[in-house]
Every structure is written in C-alpha cells, then in structure tokens.
Amino acid sequence: MGVLSALFLLVQTIQAAARPESFADLADEVSPAVVNITTSTVVAQGTGPGPIVPEGSPFEDFFREFQDRNRENGDRPRRSSALGSGFVISEDGYIVTNNHVIESADEIVIEFFTGEELEAKVIGTDPNTDIALLKVEAEKPLAFVPFGDSDTARVGDWVMAMGNPLGQGFSVSAGIVSQRGRALSGAYDDYIQTDAAINRGNSGGPLFNMDGEVIGVNTAILSPNGGSIGIGFSMASNVVVKVVDQLKQFGETRRGWLGVRIQDVTEDVAEAIGLEKVAGALVTDVPDGPAKDAGVQSGDVILSFDGQDVEDTRGLVRQVGNSEVGKTVRLVVFREGKTQTLKVTLGRREEAEGAIPAAQPGGEDDGGATEKDVLGMTLSQMTDELRGQLDLDASAEGLIVRDIDETSEAYEKGLRAGDLITEAGQQKVKVVADLEARIDEAKEAGRKSLLLLVRRAGDPRFVALSLEK
Incomplete structure (x- = not known):
C-alpha cells in the first residue's frame, strides 16, 4: 500500500471516529425534559378582513347574509391556538421557551413526553432576546436538562x-x-x-x-x-x-446602562484621531446619565470596559448589558491622543429606555463668513430662519450643509443637504472659519483626514473626510 493510500485511509478512519453512529442514546436521555407548548388567546370575531367578493357576483348576497348572521350573534369572541416548544431546566418545574411562543396568551398548556399535560404560568419575559420563563406545578420532580457553555x-x-x-x-x-x-x-x-x-x-x-x-x-x-x-x-x-x-x-431583566450613543471605529476615523488600532466604540453623544456623571465626552473612544477590551459597539453593548446594575466599573477611553481611566457607576437600561438623548448646546455666533464651499459641501452658519426651516432646537449650533457635490467623498459617506455639523477635529464649530481652522490644524499635525460630528434629526454620528486632494 502506498503512502498516499495509507494517509487516505487514516483520514477516513478519523472522520468515521468523529461521526456519531447514532443520536438515539442522546435522544432517549434528553427527551423527557423537552416539552410541547400549546397557547390559546381569546380574540374578537370580525377583527379580520371579510371575504373579498366582486361586485355583482352571485355570491354577494350569500356573503352579505352570512355577515348579517354574525352581527346578530353579537360577534362572539373565539379562541385562537398556537404551538411551540420548550424544555425543563429544573426539577421543580421551570421551563424555558421563546417569548413569541407565549406572548399575549391567555392560557399555556405544557405537554410532556409522556403525554401528561399541565398548565403553566409566566414568570417573566425578555423581548430583547425573545426568551420567556414559565413554571408548572408537578406532583413529582421533573426530568430536566442542564445548560452548556x-x-x-x-x-x-x-x-x-x-x-x-x-x-x-x-x-x-x-x-x-x-x-x-x-x-x-x-x-x-x-x-x-x-x-x-x-x-x-x-x-x-x-x-x-x-x-x-x-x-x-x-x-x-x-x-x-x-x-x-x-x-x-x-x-x-x-x-x-x-x-x-x-x-x-x-421576574424581569435588569441590565446595566452606561448612557452613551456610540458607533464603530473605522480606519479613517482611527487615522483622523491618531488611534493606532481600529477597535473600540466611538462616543457620539453623552446625554444625562452614568457616563456623563463620570466625565465621558463626545469623541472619546471606549477601549476597555470593566477590565475587558472593547472590540466594537456590539461588543460594548453586550458587556454593559451583562453587568450588574449599580456596579462601579473602570472605563478606559482614548481622548486627545492619550488614554484615561474613568470610574462609572452603571444605571439600569430598562429604566432609561425611551429617553431621547439631547444634543449638546453650542454658544453664540462669533462671526466669520456665512456661506462657503468646503470639502465638497456648501456650508452655512446657523440662523434662526434655518433653525425654523429644519425644525431644530433653539440651542442648536453648527454649520448647515446647504448643498453637496454628489461626486464628493462627503456625499459618498452619507452627508446630505440639511445635515448639521457641530464639531470638527473634536472641537465645536459655529462658523465656517472654525472649520477651516480645524482643517489647517489637522494638516499641520500631519493628519490625512478630519473627523466631523454630524447630526441628522438629532441623531449624531462621526464621519472622517480626507484632507488630501
């Protein structure tokens, strides 16, 4: 037998060893803990659309009589059923399923592998992860399955x-x-x-x-x-x-809350602020809350949360959400070319949800050209008339994008007429001269791009624009 043939047989042997011969033993082991879930909800008759019958159809009178009889019956409520699955996680009857399986249900019936049925009550739900926890009262300890890592x-x-x-x-x-x-x-x-x-x-x-x-x-x-x-x-x-x-x-979730708006760090953003690694979460806004109390600022890049590196915004959201409400954590941020460590006492996300972060107010107009073409955009300083036209808050300050070259990098990166530029190079801008000064400073510092803070309908985001022609 040649070497290649021997290697081929060895690979086949390894693959065969890794492949289970059957799932039967595993199925026998866990089946008693898996359950069917039937839910029922009372809904009003006539809430759905009626039959669509062409005008003049021979069936028109028939369906009219049918609907009239339903009205005479008072549109009595009917019961609607739905099916799902779940599994027992403790011998005393706790059961996990999806929130959407039991949402709005008036009655929840659990059917076990043996055919036995028990009614369940809802302990709590979490729509964010689509998880629900149920409980049944059984006369004897129930078979259950453990969670793995x-x-x-x-x-x-x-x-x-x-x-x-x-x-x-x-x-x-x-x-x-x-x-x-x-x-x-x-x-x-x-x-x-x-x-x-x-x-x-x-x-x-x-x-x-x-x-x-x-x-x-x-x-x-x-x-x-x-x-x-x-x-x-x-x-x-x-x-x-x-x-x-x-x-x-x-009976509910209690997730940690930091209180910042964030976006991912891109290569051009990292270059614009002098960050060596494309990682972290860039803070675009800091409304009233734990982060603001701790000194976090718009333009900070959160590099570490509670001793763990922050890879991106999604990672930070999960890290914060998994943290205990009221816990004091260390936050490492990148600001003005250096790192700083801040201590933040986390709030509770569920209490903060629904709050609309406020834009940071600017100062008074300090003069300069009222309109000018810069970086492919026609920019104008703020006026009361523009505030009214764009439905902006009375305290809104910055440069309004009046027009934009559709071949420009600014257009390519999503800027549009009506956007409000409030910061450039992480400093506030109120007149065109402020932006031009930031451009000159960035060029003198050897930067290839400039970071702008742009707001649209109150929502902030950072955009890095190239300074090279």
Whole structure:
C-alpha cells in the first residue's frame, strides 16, 4: 500500500471516529425534559378582513347574509391556538421557551413526553432576546436538562434539535454548528447558526451538544418559503442563562446602562484621531446619565470596559448589558491622543429606555463668513430662519450643509443637504472659519483626514473626510 493510500485511509478512519453512529442514546436521555407548548388567546370575531367578493357576483348576497348572521350573534369572541416548544431546566418545574411562543396568551398548556399535560404560568419575559420563563406545578420532580457553555461550541460540532415542528409532536433533527456569533436584529443577539432542521413549532426548543447540554434556544430560520432550508438560528445559552437567572430572581431583566450613543471605529476615523488600532466604540453623544456623571465626552473612544477590551459597539453593548446594575466599573477611553481611566457607576437600561438623548448646546455666533464651499459641501452658519426651516432646537449650533457635490467623498459617506455639523477635529464649530481652522490644524499635525460630528434629526454620528486632494 502506498503512502498516499495509507494517509487516505487514516483520514477516513478519523472522520468515521468523529461521526456519531447514532443520536438515539442522546435522544432517549434528553427527551423527557423537552416539552410541547400549546397557547390559546381569546380574540374578537370580525377583527379580520371579510371575504373579498366582486361586485355583482352571485355570491354577494350569500356573503352579505352570512355577515348579517354574525352581527346578530353579537360577534362572539373565539379562541385562537398556537404551538411551540420548550424544555425543563429544573426539577421543580421551570421551563424555558421563546417569548413569541407565549406572548399575549391567555392560557399555556405544557405537554410532556409522556403525554401528561399541565398548565403553566409566566414568570417573566425578555423581548430583547425573545426568551420567556414559565413554571408548572408537578406532583413529582421533573426530568430536566442542564445548560452548556455555548462559547465552547465550535463551527463543525454536531448538534441535535428537539421540538414540535408544524404541530407534529416530539421530533428530533441533527446537524452541525454552521457559524457562531450571528446577529439578526437585536442589540444582545448572539445566535448559533445550524443546519439542523428547524421549522414552525420548533421555536423555544433546545439545541443540544453531544453531551446532552443545551447550548442554544431554537428561535428563527432564514427561509424564502417558511420551511427549513438548513439555515436556523438558536440563541446562545450563555446569553439565555443570564436572562433566565434574572427572570427567576426578579421576574424581569435588569441590565446595566452606561448612557452613551456610540458607533464603530473605522480606519479613517482611527487615522483622523491618531488611534493606532481600529477597535473600540466611538462616543457620539453623552446625554444625562452614568457616563456623563463620570466625565465621558463626545469623541472619546471606549477601549476597555470593566477590565475587558472593547472590540466594537456590539461588543460594548453586550458587556454593559451583562453587568450588574449599580456596579462601579473602570472605563478606559482614548481622548486627545492619550488614554484615561474613568470610574462609572452603571444605571439600569430598562429604566432609561425611551429617553431621547439631547444634543449638546453650542454658544453664540462669533462671526466669520456665512456661506462657503468646503470639502465638497456648501456650508452655512446657523440662523434662526434655518433653525425654523429644519425644525431644530433653539440651542442648536453648527454649520448647515446647504448643498453637496454628489461626486464628493462627503456625499459618498452619507452627508446630505440639511445635515448639521457641530464639531470638527473634536472641537465645536459655529462658523465656517472654525472649520477651516480645524482643517489647517489637522494638516499641520500631519493628519490625512478630519473627523466631523454630524447630526441628522438629532441623531449624531462621526464621519472622517480626507484632507488630501
């Protein structure tokens, strides 16, 4: 036998050893803890659209009589049902599922693998991660499954999904971890992508590793037709565990809150402010809150939070949200070419949500040219008339973009007529001369670009524009 043949056989042997012969033992082990969930909701009759019948159709009178009979019956309410999945996490009856499975439900019935049914009550929900915690009262200890460490799951690892797809009852599907760290729409998203079949009704069911530990809660699929095409998403267990612990303890989530608006650091932004590494979270606004009290400023780059490096905005949001309310943490920020360490006592995000951060007020007009073309933009200093036209706050100050060259870098990076430039080079600008001075200073310092703070409808963001022709 040649060397290549021997190597080929060795690879085949290794692959065969890594592939499980069967998932049957694992399925037998965990099935008693997986549940079907049936919810029912009372809805009013006649809330949906009526039948669409062409005018003059022979069926027109029939449907009119049908609707009249419904009105005579008083549009009596009817009960609507929905199906989902879940799993037991403790012998005393705590059950995890998706929030969207039980949302607005008047009645929740849990069906166990044995066929036994129990009514459940809602302990707490978290729409941000689509997780809900339920509780049933059983006469004897229930079989349950433990959570595993989702951070140890590797792309290519075998996984098994269980649930109630399409209302067919208990069902098992297997696949691998297709990818980690997927984000769909939420700030706290950390989804495991898998090709294990997930369909309607699987929502809220567990995704197991080969040790029988739950490493994800099956939540969503990507599909053009509503059926499984091998792209499913399970919320990572390390996110779920923190949520479940808070729901169990408080009946609600209590996430840390820093109180800043942030954006990712890009290469041109890093160059504009002299930051060596493209990392961290760039602060665009600091409303009243913990960060402002601690001295955080617009234009700071948050490099470290509570001893952990900050890679990007998504990472910072998760780090802060996973922190204890009221905890004092160290924040390392990059400001004016140097790092500073600040101490911040975190607030509670749920109490702060809905607050609209206010723009920082500027000072009085200090003269200079009223309108000029700079960096591909026609800029004008603020006037009361412009404030009224653009529906800006009376304290708003800065340079208004009156027009913009559509071939310019500024246009390419999203600036538009009506935008308000409030800072350049992390200093306030009120007249065109201020911006020109910042440009000259940046060139003298050897900078290739200038950082602008731009506001649109009150929302701030930083944009770096090249100073090289």
